[in-house]
Amino acid sequence: AQSVTQLDSQVPVFEEAPVELRCNYSSSVSVYLFWYVQYPNQGLQLLLKYLSGSTLVESINGFEAEFNKSQTSFHLRKPSVHISDTAEYFCAVRGHTGNMLTFGGGTRLMVKP
């Protein structure tokens, strides 16, 4: 079984400031890791994922996340946020042999002008 903890339920930040959304997981098996974004009144979209290889993964809109196996973390970062990044961000894990995603509680990123 897996579990995911997102330590911050809300993160307010000013536009153009850096941001880090924290994600820690626990699992008895090797996992794949994901970040999903949910913009207001929209469905879930995959932001980025770690399956194997380089522990640093990037999205097309400037977000990146680093898989840290020793700390069982997969924190999401962006060096400079935009108003349009305001959304709910969910960290999720899936076992290598499973099909089920386990989600964290979500972090609401609120970017202020």
Added chain:
Amino acid sequence: SAVISQKPSRDICQRGTSLTIQCQVDSQVTMMFWYRQQPGQSLTLIATANQGSEATYESGFVIDKFPISRPNLTFSTLTVSNMSPEDSSIYLCSVNSDEQYFGPGTRLTVT
């Protein structure tokens, strides 16, 4: 990739009634998943639906309350039965193709 549509997109229902949510995928998939997202909370898996077999329910969810159909490889329905206000949530359909895709969700309000 997979494109998922859901109907209805939203509904307001009276307690004690039932609502059936439809999920259509633009490609054939083996497994379909139904999630619930309660207000201000994360996603919780309700059940996994394979074509031609009974759905597998997660702890806390039962078939009598959330019956699921999976008549073919591109379609599934989830029924929320005998609704109460606590069932007010967004219900999402999901499939696992090359990655996990989610439908736009059905926003249900029970009064």
